[in-house]
Amino acid sequence: MSGTFVGMPAFPEAAREAVGNTTLRGNLRHATHTIRAKRAKAVTEVSDWAELREAGKRIKDHTLRHLDRYLEQLEEAVTAAGGIVHWAADAAEANEIVTQLVKMTGESEVVKVKSMATQEIGLNEALEAEGIRAYETDLAELIVQLGKDRPSHILVPAIHRNRGEIRDIFSREMSEWGRPAPEGLTDTPAELAEAARLHLREKFLRAKVGISGANFMVAETGTLVVVESEGNGRMCLTLPETLISVVGIEKIVPTWRDLEVFLQTLPRSSTAERMNPYTSTWTGTTDGDGPSTFHLVLLDNGRTDTLADEVGRQALRCIRCSACLNVCPVYERAGGHAYGSVYPGPIGAILSPQLRGTGSEIDASLPYASSLCGACYEVCPVAIDIPEVLVHLRERVVEGGEVTREGNRVVLRPAKGHAAERAAMRAARWAFTHPGALRTGQRAASRTRRFHPRTLPGPGRAWSGTRDLPPVPAEPFRDWWQRTRGGKDGAR
Amino acid sequence: MNSRERILGRVRRALVDVPRDDPSYEQAVSRDYACEHGDRSVEQTVELLAENLADYRAIVHRTDAEGLAGLIAGLLEKRGSASVLVPSGLDEGWLSQTGVTRVTDRAESTPHELDRVDSVVTACSVAIAETGTIVLDGSPDQGRRRITLVPDHHVCVVRVPEQVVSSVPQGLERLDPARPLTWISGPSATSDIELDRVEGVHGPRTLEVILVGDA
Numbered sequence: 117m118s119g120t121f122v123g124m125p126a127f128p129e130a131a132r133e134a135v136g137n138t139t140l141r142g143n144l145r146h147a148t149h150t151i152r153a154k155r156a157k158a159v160t161e162v163s164d165w166a167e168l169r170e171a172g173k174r175i176k177d178h179t180l181r182h183l184d185r186y187l188e189q190l191e192e193a194v195t196a197a198g199g200i201v202h203w204a205a206d207a208a209e210a211n212e213i214v215t216q217l218v219k220m221t222g223e224s225e226v227v228k229v230k231s232m233a234t235q236e237i238g239l240n241e242a243l244e245a246e247g248i249r250a251y252e253t254d255l256a257e258l259i260v261q262l263g264k265d266r267p268s269h270i271l272v273p274a275i276h277r278n279r280g281e282i283r284d285i286f287s288r289e290m291s292e293w294g295r296p297a298p299e300g301l302t303d304t305p306a307e308l309a310e311a312a313r314l315h316l317r318e319k320f321l322r323a324k325v326g327i328s329g330a331n332f333m334v335a336e337t338g339t340l341v342v343v344e345s346e347g348n349g350r351m352c353l354t355l356p357e358t359l360i361s362v363v364g365i366e367k368i369v370p371t372w373r374d375l376e377v378f379l380q381t382l383p384r385s386s387t388a389e390r391m392n393p394y395t396s397t398w399t400g401t402t403d404g405d406g407p408s409t410f411h412l413v414l415l416d417n418g419r420t421d422t423l424a425d426e427v428g429r430q431a432l433r434c435i436r437c438s439a440c441l442n443v444c445p446v447y448e449r450a451g452g453h454a455y456g457s458v459y460p461g462p463i464g465a466i467l468s469p470q471l472r473g474t475g476s477e478i479d480a481s482l483p484y485a486s487s488l489c490g491a492c493y494e495v496c497p498v499a500i501d502i503p504e505v506l507v508h509l510r511e512r513v514v515e516g517g518e519v520t521r522e523g524n525r526v527v528l529r530p531a532k533g534h535a536a537e538r539a540a541m542r543a544a545r546w547a548f549t550h551p552g553a554l555r556t557g558q559r560a561a562s563r564t565r566r567f568h569p570r571t572l573p574g575p576g577r578a579w580s581g582t583r584d585l586p587p588v589p590a591e592p593f594r595d596w597w598q599r600t601r602g603g604k605d606g607a608r
Numbered sequence: 609m610n611s612r613e614r615i616l617g618r619v620r621r622a623l624v625d626v627p628r629d630d631p632s633y634e635q636a637v638s639r640d641y642a643c644e645h646g647d648r649s650v651e652q653t654v655e656l657l658a659e660n661l662a663d664y665r666a667i668v669h670r671t672d673a674e675g676l677a678g679l680i681a682g683l684l685e686k687r688g689s690a691s692v693l694v695p696s697g698l699d700e701g702w703l704s705q706t707g708v709t710r711v712t713d714r715a716e717s718t719p720h721e722l723d724r725v726d727s728v729v730t731a732c733s734v735a736i737a738e739t740g741t742i743v744l745d746g747s748p749d750q751g752r753r754r755i756t757l758v759p760d761h762h763v764c765v766v767r768v769p770e771q772v773v774s775s776v777p778q779g780l781e782r783l784d785p786a787r788p789l790t791w792i793s794g795p796s797a798t799s800d801i802e803l804d805r806v807e808g809v810h811g812p813r814t815l816e817v818i819l820v821g822d823a
Contacts, residue, residue, distance in 0.1 A: 143802070146802060147802050147803040148803075150802070150803050150804060151799075151803045161645075162642075162645060163642065163645060164640075164641040164642045164645070167638075167640040167641035167642075168641045170638055170640070171637065171638055171639055171640070171641055174636055174637050174638055175637050177636070178631070178633055178636040178637060181623060181626045181630055182623075182626070182630070183619045183623070184616050184619045184620050184623070187615075187616065187619070188616070197786070203610070203611040203612040203614075203615050204611060205611045205614050205615055209611060253810075254800070255798045255800040255801070255809065256800035259800070271799075272799065272800050272803060274800060275803065278802060279801055279802060282801060305801040305802070305804060305806040306806050306808065308801055309798055309801070309806050309808060309809050310808070312809065313808075313809055313810055316810065317723070317810075320719070320810070321718075321719040321720050321723055321758075322719075322720075334785065337785040337786070339785045345796065345797050345798055345799065345809070346796050346797070346798045346800075346809035346810050346811070347757060347796035347809055347810035347811025347812075348809070348810045350753065350757045350790065350810075350811060351757065351810055353753075354752075354753040354754045354757060354788075355719050355754060355757075355758075365615065365619075370633055371633075372780065372785045373777075373780065373781075374637075375780055376776050376777040376780050377641070379776050379780075380776050387799050387805070389664075389793070389805075390660065390664075390738065390739040390740060390793070391736075391739035391740065391741050391776075391791070391793040392793065393664070393792065393793050393794050393795070393796055393797045393811070394790065394791065394792060394793075394796065394811060395789075395790075395791035396753075396788075396789070396790055396791075397785065397788070397789040397791075398788045398789075399785055399786050399787075399788070402746065402787070402788050404715040404752065405746055405752040405753055405754075405788055406752075406753055406754075406788055414615070416611075416615045416618065420615060420618035420619050420622050421618075421622075423618075423619065423622040423623065424618075424621065424622035426625055429622075520618075520621075520622065523614065523617070523618040523621070
């Protein structure tokens with residue numbers, strides 16, 4: 117999917133268009149408000165939420181700080197359990213590895229469990245180019261795939277579609293991919309789910325190769341964990357003969373016991389359930405049960421670059437629950453597509469520019485796709501301080517400085533577009549250190565306030581395009597203070 | 609340099625700020641959270657399991673050892689099942705009162721063959737009350753993972769109170785990570801249409817849980 121995001125306009129342009137789409141805004145408002153209330157209830161059910169959150173944060177932080185050791189431990193455990201471990205430095209290498217593995221089986225189709233990592237690397241397109249058809253089996257992914265659309269949410273990639281649109285896509289497209297949608301399909305969610313069940317069943321039953329990601333990998337045991345709802349995950353993980361899992365290197369937890377934290381916080385944060393319907397765990401291969409061949413592809417693709425940033429690395433704690441998307445006022449209005457990445461919303465605004473660098477227009481604009489209200493930080497089950505990282509990344513975009521790209525230290529130049537902002541800041545600094553000039557300027561501004569424009573001219577126009585200019589008071593505050601309560605005997 | 613060395617090298621360079629005496633795993637990880645929520649008697653824990661299973665649309669039955677075979681026979685009959693998948697190590701007595709055709713769980717069966725079977729009856733490994741979860745670990749009385757996946761009707765027997773724990777931490781402690789595990793909390797469901805939960809997608813659409821015990 118990454119390919120389809122290339123050449124995306126910067127966030128403000130994409131968002132402006134999205135905000136004008138009333139269907140989209142209605143769909144998003146309905147869905148995010150539904151899940152927000154449910155999540156809040158699911159979280160209140162556990163009295164020790166704060167402690168679970170702190171434990172999750174610490175487990176992930178510790179793992180990241182010793183990631184080399186845990187990666188080696190994981191590799192050893194997976195290998196000992198009968199799995200084969202591959203390492204992919206970037207998307208191209210991961211796609212190449214998976215394509216070769218599929219070709220070795222002689223198959224020309226695969227079934228896929230919903231996976232952010234494979235979306236990120238654009239695996240489906242890479243397989244397609246080699247004549248291998250990848251069937252998405254998660255309901256929302258299926259809606260996106262059939263609709264030739266892009267995902268707009270981490271958990272529910274088709275959140276931007278309402279039931280009527282989904283019915284239309286199913287009726288129109290299912291026959292192109294296999295079993296057509298039932299005649300007279302209505303838009304009730306149960307019927308739509310049934311249509312997906314029938315459509316995908318034949319694909320599950322004949323599949324020889326399954327491709328998945330993983331929510332967690334346990335270093336000490338070599339166990340992988342997939343958390344899901346529909347059973348499509350179980351189908352892909354147990355029916356095929358070959359299983360290929362593509363997993364980001366940050367998905368490790370050190371011990372089996374660590375799962376007790378995340379299996380409590382993840383379902384409540386994502387679908388607002390005490391527990392999701394199905395969780396599968398597997399360790400290598402098991403004789404006579406499930407795939408006889410298991411490949412694990414460990415993916416870097418910008419993660420080590422992110423790790424090198426001491427402030428930004430906390431983004432790698434993310435467990436992809438999507439709670440931050442659901443509470444974000446910006447996401448609710450702009451939708452996921454405006455973020456130009458498979459990782460939309462607040463987490464995407466800090467993850468994409470770190471994984472991909474801030475070289476493109478969209479990536480340089482993402483740290484600004486936020487009002488810094490902090491709701492994302494509050495709901496995050498691993499306490500990622502998203503506003504802190506946003507501000508950090510803004511600073512990097514504006515001022516440049518040393519960053520790591522593909523493992524190498526490089527020095528970024530300050531962004532060009534921020535010259536006016538920098539000039540304004542320099543002027544402000546000068547004014548605030550020259551009280552006399554500040555006073556004169558403020559008085560002049562007050563006297564001329566009738567003539568002030570409502571919008572800024574020149575480079576300031578973009579800023580005032582979406583904001584009201586604050587009115588200048590009739591009298592500067594300092595003068596007012598001096599006149600009313602100033603002096604030695606004032607303050608009454 | 610291969611990619612393994614390249615990635616590990618990048619990780620090590622990225623972590624130059626981490627001191628040699630960085631806190632160990634035991635020091636770094638705090639476990640101030642509860643090992644279970646609330647204070648319940650054994651019977652109350654079983655009751656909570658039943659409530660939470662039902663809350664996520666599993667159908668819950670309670671019986672004692674003597675009533676079990678009759679109950680299972682009744683459930684299969686009511687469902688109209690013509691065939692039932694049976695894990696190799698399932699207690700013989702459980703199916704002693706039903707005449708439904710038995711299909712043994714075998715490695716050779718194809719997914720298409722399993723798809724033609726109406727129901728499956730299994731035991732479980734552990735059940736978690738707080739989340740309404742049953743966990744299967746592939747033991748002989750639970751069978752291969754796929755047999756509880758492809759048929760549309762799953763009957764799962766939980767021995768109470770011995771197989772019931774209160775919480776997720778207690779559940780994990782009882783489980784062996786080396787075995788392939790399936791955690792089941794209600795029938796398959798999706799929230800993919802407008803983030804609203806709908807039961808019944810690819811896994812069994814009907815999950816019946818029998819709590820069997822003398823209590």
